[in-house]
Amino acid sequence: MRLDKYLxxxxxxxxxxxxxxxxxxxxxxxxxxxAKPGTEVAIGDEIEIQFGDRSLRAEITQISEHVKKDEAKEMFRLIE
Incomplete structure (x- = not known):
């Protein structure tokens, strides 16, 4: 799955x-x-996103095309 779509x-x-x-x-x-928007992500990849002075790190635990809002948090595990 593309990175921008996964996010x-x-x-x-x-x-x-x-x-x-x-x-x-x-x-x-x-x-x-x-990473570019079209970069393919896989389970086990570690994503880091910088929001101004904050940083978010997460590990991909699941990839799915469509997810309900409640289940979206199961797609990644926060690090730190």
Whole structure:
């Protein structure tokens, strides 16, 4: 699954266009490397997103095309 779509489906970022912009500005990293919006993600990958002075790190635990809002939090595990 594409990174921008994963961020939207998992509800880490609410809109896909915002996720795409964050990737294009170099604020999203997968396994320590800068990621583009079309980068394919896999279970076990570590995502880091920089929001201003804050940083969010999560490990991908599940990939699914469609998820209910309640189940979206099961798609990743926060680190730290």
């Amino acid at each position: 939207k489906v998992s509800r880490i970022i609410k809109r896909r266009t915002v996720a795409k912009e964050a990737c294009e500005k170099g604020r999203v990293f997968i396994n320590g490397k800068t």
